[in-house]
Amino acid sequence: xxxxxxxxxxxxALIGAIVVLxxxxxxxxxxWIGPRRISGGDVTRALEYNxxxxxxxxxxAHAKGLCFTGSFTANGAGSALSDASIFKSGRYPxxxxxxVAGGNPLASDGRNVFHSMALVLKSPDGQEWRLxxxxxxxxxxxxxxxxxxxxxxxxxxxxxxxxxPAAMKPFLAAHPEVKAFQDYMAKAVLxxxxxxxxxxxxxxxxxxxxxxxxRFVRWQFEPEASGPGLDKKHLELLPRDYxxxxxxxxxxxxxxxxxxxxxxxNPADVTDKATVAWTGPHRTIDAxxxxxxxxxxxxxxxxxxxxFDPTILPxxxxxxxxxxxAARSKAYSSSFTRRASEGAHPSAVxxxxxxxxxx
Amino acid sequence: xxxxxxxxxxxxxxxxWLMAAAVLAMLFIGVGMVSTTGTAYVTLLALHRPLGIAxxxxxxxxxxxxxxxxxxxxxxxxxxxxxxxxxxSHILLYLAMAGMPxxxxxxxxxGGYPVLLTKSMALPxxxxxxxxxxxxxRQAHTVVALLFFALILAHLSAxxxxxxxxxxxVLRSMTVGHRRAGxxxxxxxADD
Ligand code: HEM
Ligand code: HEM
Numbered sequence: 001x002x003x004x005x006x007x008x009x010x011x012x013a014l015i016g017a018i019v020v021l022x023x024x025x026x027x028x029x030x031x032w033i034g035p036r037r038i039s040g041g042d043v044t045r046a047l048e049y050n051x052x053x054x055x056x057x058x059x060x061a062h063a064k065g066l067c068f069t070g071s072f073t074a075n076g077a078g079s080a081l082s083d084a085s086i087f088k089s090g091r092y093p094x095x096x097x098x099x100v101a102g103g104n105p106l107a108s109d110g111r112n113v114f115h116s117m118a119l120v121l122k123s124p125d126g127q128e129w130r131l132x133x134x135x136x137x138x139x140x141x142x143x144x145x146x147x148x149x150x151x152x153x154x155x156x157x158x159x160x161x162x163x164x165p166a167a168m169k170p171f172l173a174a175h176p177e178v179k180a181f182q183d184y185m186a187k188a189v190l191x192x193x194x195x196x197x198x199x200x201x202x203x204x205x206x207x208x209x210x211x212x213x214x215r216f217v218r219w220q221f222e223p224e225a226s227g228p229g230l231d232k233k234h235l236e237l238l239p240r241d242y243x244x245x246x247x248x249x250x251x252x253x254x255x256x257x258x259x260x261x262x263x264x265x266n267p268a269d270v271t272d273k274a275t276v277a278w279t280g281p282h283r284t285i286d287a288x289x290x291x292x293x294x295x296x297x298x299x300x301x302x303x304x305x306x307x308f309d310p311t312i313l314p315x316x317x318x319x320x321x322x323x324x325x326a327a328r329s330k331a332y333s334s335s336f337t338r339r340a341s342e343g344a345h346p347s348a349v350x351x352x353x354x355x356x357x358x359x
Numbered sequence: 360x361x362x363x364x365x366x367x368x369x370x371x372x373x374x375x376w377l378m379a380a381a382v383l384a385m386l387f388i389g390v391g392m393v394s395t396t397g398t399a400y401v402t403l404l405a406l407h408r409p410l411g412i413a414x415x416x417x418x419x420x421x422x423x424x425x426x427x428x429x430x431x432x433x434x435x436x437x438x439x440x441x442x443x444x445x446x447x448s449h450i451l452l453y454l455a456m457a458g459m460p461x462x463x464x465x466x467x468x469x470g471g472y473p474v475l476l477t478k479s480m481a482l483p484x485x486x487x488x489x490x491x492x493x494x495x496x497r498q499a500h501t502v503v504a505l506l507f508f509a510l511i512l513a514h515l516s517a518x519x520x521x522x523x524x525x526x527x528x529v530l531r532s533m534t535v536g537h538r539r540a541g542x543x544x545x546x547x548x549a550d551d
Contacts, residue, residue: 326397340494
């Protein structure tokens with residue numbers, strides 16, 4: 001009898017130990033215990049902090065946007081680099097979204113920030129490619145920890161509208177790549193229209209084509225239209241929704257076109273750092289033409305409820321070794337889930353349209 | 360639905376352990392991938408979707424097999440309330456096994472995502488795009504997963520209790536089985 005009792009208390013202890021072990025391993029896997037990880041929530045929180053609080057219902061970045069529809073006409077040349085069906089000659093419907101950077105959906109367009117284009121390209125066989133691009137060939141940071149640190153350091157002071165130098169100075173000293181990006185932005189043309197901007201993938205991707213050759217590629221959409229940049233000295237004079245209303249008016253008259261240029265990496269090119277441009281001559285393929293012939297407010301269009309996750313790729317295109325891509329995927333997912341649960345709110349362009357109709 | 364043999368059908372036992380490993384792996388992969396913005400997120404998510412759908416297919420195989428071949432009777436001396444708890448927990452385990460992959464599939468559909476199993480194979484959407492629905496299902500995917508893990512821990516503890524403390528042959532009925540035919544579980548408990 002005592003023997004049996006001892007045996008069973010040993011068994012109880014064993015069972016308890018197994019359960020504790022499993023719970024511990026689960027907590028470790030989930031990141032509740034153990035070394036600190038950067039989660040999607042950490043990114044959305046940093047973006048909200050930078051914007052002076054969360055704007056429920058909106059994207060945590062690029063909150064201000066306009067939907068569009070159009071088509072992509074592939075000329076077949078892209079098939080030299082990738083098996084993706086979208087590169088086969090043909091015309092494919094497109095939906096997308098123009099946006100300006102920042103978490104404020106009602107921010108003014110008169111800011112020296114990213115002008116952006118996001119696309120969903122689908123081929124009839126069901127392959128899908130989602131793209132989110134900015135008007136600069138490079139990004140200020142190369143990793144997610146620096147991205148979060150940048151959001152914290154560059155939070156605008158409500159009094160001056162500028163980042164607090166006490167936070168920004170030491171940050172820039174530790175991040176020369178951000179300083180370099182700021183110098184670039186200060187010099188570069190800030191496009192005067194969504195239609196005259198070049199939109200860059202920034203991150204590199206792996207393209208795999210015939211005979212299974214894999215190459216690193218960055219791409220850019222180059223506009224057919226041209227025009228002057230915004231006057232960066234007097235940005236504050238622009239109407240709040242200048243860029244969006246310009247695009248609405250322009251599209252009512254003419255469609256806008258871009259050429260998709262696939263840029264193949266040279267052997268020495270850096271593929272895992274979005275902060276480093278590829279310079280000098282490159283093998284470049286014009287894969288086809290994007291034409292945008294209609295725009296819609298986010299309320300009326302199809303783009304608002306889309307997560308333009310740049311890791312949703314067709315066969316023939318894969319992620320590169322750039323760590324920003326996975327970070328973007330998780331951050332976009334966290335942003336998407338948050339705004340989905342909060343419910344959509346009115347857009348700036350939607351407000352303008354309502355006001356116009358009331359007049 | 361009761362079964363003459365003291366053991367579960369061998370195919371059912373094989374499926375049980377295969378799925379136990381797969382489901383535990385899925386729970387760990389799930390909470391692990393959403394905890395990080397590292398490359399593990401995309402790598403694990405690409406594994407998570409097809410493995411989850413594989414579990415759905417396996418449960419569609421397992422449930423009919425379970426209904427057809429039945430379960431061995433629980434020991435006579437097991438209190439009624441425990442027998443009831445066993446039956447109820449098994450129903451919940453089946454529901455969770457089928458429900459989790461369904462929720463995953465449905466939530467990606469409602470979120471407007473392609474439901475990719477491999478780079479070139481996608482499942483059709485089973486719901487129209489609807490962000491409120493997506494948000495609800497995404498929350499449910501987390502809550503049901505955590506309840507599922509708790510249920511698995513309870514199930515595992517109960518199984519070990521049968522095997523190590525009661526030594527009543529219940530654990531053996533899902534593992535190696537009772538070697539000699541016609542031996543009742545009660546007599547064959549020594550090395551359980
Ligand atoms: C670590 C780096 C980055 C982070 C954390 C980040 C974060 C985000 C987030 C949270 C969103 C909102 C997603 C949603 O709710 O749907 C967003 C949108 C966007 N991002 Fe990024 N981003 C990063 C890098 C980039 C880069 C390198 C580009 C350009 C190549 C880019 C272009 C865009 C565009 C165009 C949108 C708007 C897409 C739309 O219209 O929905 N982002 N970003
Ligand atoms: C037995 C089946 C499954 C189990 C046990 C499981 C478990 C989990 C767990 C524990 C999480 C993390 C939840 C959180 O902590 O918030 C998760 C997330 C997720 N699961 Fe599953 N899952 C299963 C099936 C599926 C299937 C079949 C799909 C899709 C086809 C899927 C897609 C996802 C997605 C997309 C996420 C969230 C990613 C994000 O929000 O960034 N799951 N899953």
